[in-house]
Amino acid sequence: MLVVVEQFLNGLQFGLLLFLLAAGLTLVFGIMDFVNLAHGSLYMMGAYFAATFVAWTNSFILGVFMALGATLLLGVVLEFVALRHLYGRDHLDHVLATFGLILFFNDAVRLIWGPAGLVLPLPSWLTMPVQILPGVYYPAYRLSIIVVALLVAALLYWVVMRTRVGMLIRAGASNREMIGALGINIKLLFTLVFGLGAALAGLAGLMQAPILTVQIGMGENILILAFVIIVIGGIGSIRGAFLAAIFVGLIDTLGRAFLPDLLRMVLSSTAASTAAPALSSMLIYLLMAIVLVVRPEGLFPAAKR
Amino acid sequence: MKSLLNPRNAVVALVIAGLLLLPVYSAVSGNLFILTMFTRIVILALAAASLNLIMGYGGMMSFGHAAYLGIGGYAVGILAFEGIGSGFIQWPVALIASALFALVIGSLSLRTRGVYFIMITLAFAQMAYYVASALSRYGADDGLTIYKRSSFGPLVDLSNRTQFYYVCLACLFGGIYLIRRIVNSRFGLVLQGVRSNEQRMQAIGFNANRYRLVCFVISGTICGLSGALLANNTDFVSPAVMYWTRSGDLMVMVILGGMGSLFGPVIGTIVFLVLEELLSQVTEYWALIMGPLLLLIVLFARGGIMGLLGRFSRG
Numbered sequence: 300m301l302v303v304v305e306q307f308l309n310g311l312q313f314g315l316l317l318f319l320l321a322a323g324l325t326l327v328f329g330i331m332d333f334v335n336l337a338h339g340s341l342y343m344m345g346a347y348f349a350a351t352f353v354a355w356t357n358s359f360i361l362g363v364f365m366a367l368g369a370t371l372l373l374g375v376v377l378e379f380v381a382l383r384h385l386y387g388r389d390h391l392d393h394v395l396a397t398f399g400l401i402l403f404f405n406d407a408v409r410l411i412w413g414p415a416g417l418v419l420p421l422p423s424w425l426t427m428p429v430q431i432l433p434g435v436y437y438p439a440y441r442l443s444i445i446v447v448a449l450l451v452a453a454l455l456y457w458v459v460m461r462t463r464v465g466m467l468i469r470a471g472a473s474n475r476e477m478i479g480a481l482g483i484n485i486k487l488l489f490t491l492v493f494g495l496g497a498a499l500a501g502l503a504g505l506m507q508a509p510i511l512t513v514q515i516g517m518g519e520n521i522l523i524l525a526f527v528i529i530v531i532g533g534i535g536s537i538r539g540a541f542l543a544a545i546f547v548g549l550i551d552t553l554g555r556a557f558l559p560d561l562l563r564m565v566l567s568s569t570a571a572s573t574a575a576p577a578l579s580s581m582l583i584y585l586l587m588a589i590v591l592v593v594r595p596e597g598l599f600p601a602a603k604r
Numbered sequence: 605m606k607s608l609l610n611p612r613n614a615v616v617a618l619v620i621a622g623l624l625l626l627p628v629y630s631a632v633s634g635n636l637f638i639l640t641m642f643t644r645i646v647i648l649a650l651a652a653a654s655l656n657l658i659m660g661y662g663g664m665m666s667f668g669h670a671a672y673l674g675i676g677g678y679a680v681g682i683l684a685f686e687g688i689g690s691g692f693i694q695w696p697v698a699l700i701a702s703a704l705f706a707l708v709i710g711s712l713s714l715r716t717r718g719v720y721f722i723m724i725t726l727a728f729a730q731m732a733y734y735v736a737s738a739l740s741r742y743g744a745d746d747g748l749t750i751y752k753r754s755s756f757g758p759l760v761d762l763s764n765r766t767q768f769y770y771v772c773l774a775c776l777f778g779g780i781y782l783i784r785r786i787v788n789s790r791f792g793l794v795l796q797g798v799r800s801n802e803q804r805m806q807a808i809g810f811n812a813n814r815y816r817l818v819c820f821v822i823s824g825t826i827c828g829l830s831g832a833l834l835a836n837n838t839d840f841v842s843p844a845v846m847y848w849t850r851s852g853d854l855m856v857m858v859i860l861g862g863m864g865s866l867f868g869p870v871i872g873t874i875v876f877l878v879l880e881e882l883l884s885q886v887t888e889y890w891a892l893i894m895g896p897l898l899l900l901i902v903l904f905a906r907g908g909i910m911g912l913l914g915r916f917s918r919g
Contacts, residue, residue, distance in 0.1 A: 334722075336852075385903070394852075398852045399897070400895055401849075403892060580734045581734045591713075591720060
């Protein structure tokens with residue numbers, strides 16, 4: 300029972316992290332119709348920035364905020380220099396150009412920080428376990444990820460649904476040309492949304508960093524997961540991304556945790572221990588394939604154009 | 605009537621001649637490395653050409669094409685591991701397995717369009733990747749070493765570098781010839797019609813998806829052959845050949861060379877891999893240059909290299 304609660308929370312935490320990544324991706328896709336494979340690189344950069352700034356300032360909180368700012372700035376610069384010229388082009392052009400950016404970022408990181416990974420050490424107040432239920436302890440850091448991600452999700456919801464900028468974002472998602480014609484500075488809006496998406500990706504990366512190591516290519520696998528999420532949730536839909544992310548996070552984590560034991564009931568233990576990780580990784584793609592076949596628009600499609 | 609003698613055709617002729625004569629150069633100069641490198645280029649050019657068939661002519665943006673490289677490779681590897689060394693069995697199995705895989709994922713994926721199609725093909729390729737990394741009998745993540753290349757009796761000896769190179773080259777030219785025949789046939793014309801206006805083709809009575817599916821399967825089968833060659837070339841097959849970045853590489857090769865032109869993918873593959881090699885000799889950080897270069901190509905050279913050459917030919 301203990302293990303189940305713990306793994307459930309791990310799944311929730313991973314899902315929320317995925318949501319942060321997927322939210323930026325789905326906003327950029329929904330509003331600018333832009334496929335950004337380099338989103339995973341921003342996630343990676345967030346983690347590297349955090350590891351660097353935390354080491355510089357000797358303060359976890361200060362370093363994290365500096366890293367967030369740096370990722371946001373990087374996103375804005377990236378959009379301004381290169382990506383804005385690609386809006387309105389074919390999706391294939393986006394894929395190719397941002398694939399080039401992935402190559403660039405991976406090698407840039409290797410040049411600046413070296414091929415070995417970095418570690419982002421946690422301050423002592425985040426490393427102790429917290430009692431969440433009588434007799435159930437959970438690491439404070441993972442718990443704080445859940446809290447921060449939920450807060451950010453709420454904030455995002457508030458910004459998108461309750462503010463003027465959010466209204467423009469939603470309007471942009473449903474009809475780009477029209478809000479441009481109404482005199483809204485759509486270029487600025489796009490840059491803003493891209494920067495926001497970059498910051499969210501950076502936040503996801505730096506929060507994941509203390510759990511895993513900070514390394515080159517860390518954004519690639521998780522980027523594919525984020526794409527799976529926005530496809531399952533319906534492209535352009537933040538609500539869909541939220542639900543799909545939690546769903547995928549839970550399936551992935553619970554699959555990894557419990558599938559080996561389940562398989563051991565039917566298979567030999569060696570076969571089960573090699574088959575289980577692959578099978579649990581596959582589960583998500585299987586889910587996506589089923590969703591696409593049954594509901595090609597995703598489970599919670601955004602409003603029709 | 606356009607003149608046959610234009611820059612585009614001249615480049616294509618040069619490339620063909622160069623590829624044919626490369627082993628001679630390699631033997632005369634004693635540069636064995638260039639032969640090894642171009643064997644790999646020729647094999648991947650076949651994969652890129654097969655991707656070009658569905659992307660350039662069929663309008664289907666598959667982001668999972670590397671899966672067939674793996675399936676073809678594993679067909680050879682697994683059969684060799686189980687003691688069946690004959691290429692007459694290995695290669696047909698590789699082709700059939702790729703075709704079946706393409707049939708299954710194609711019939712599911714073709715229910716979607718656009719970016720959803722890109723994503724679903726990616727998802728299926730990732731599934732294949734994870735299946736391969738679970739094959740504990742065949743090396744799982746570490747891959748499978750192939751101790752003996754496919755044997756074709758006294759016909760050819762694939763362990764001989766030059767003979768293997770020409771086998772690969774024959775497969776490449778055969779593949780391109782086949783694609784040319786397909787593209788210019790009635791089937792190919794319907795396919796291109798579907799690409800430009802699906803509704804209209806449906807309205808005059810063509811079942812668009814059926815044409816797409818057949819094209820998808822043919823493309824997958826050709827790519828499976830490339831996978832079988834690749835496994836023979838490296839004497840090794842591992843899940844890494846199916847990783848999604850490999851599919852991305854293939855897409856880059858096609859677009860770099862010029863999507864929807866017969867020889868574009870070949871030229872794209874040569875440029876991509878030679879550039880990679882040259883840049884990695886200059887600096888360890890070759891991708892630092894390659895990445896922005898791709899971006900520039902997308903921004904300023906639409907239609908790839910063949911498109912650029914075409915622009916010269918027209919005026």
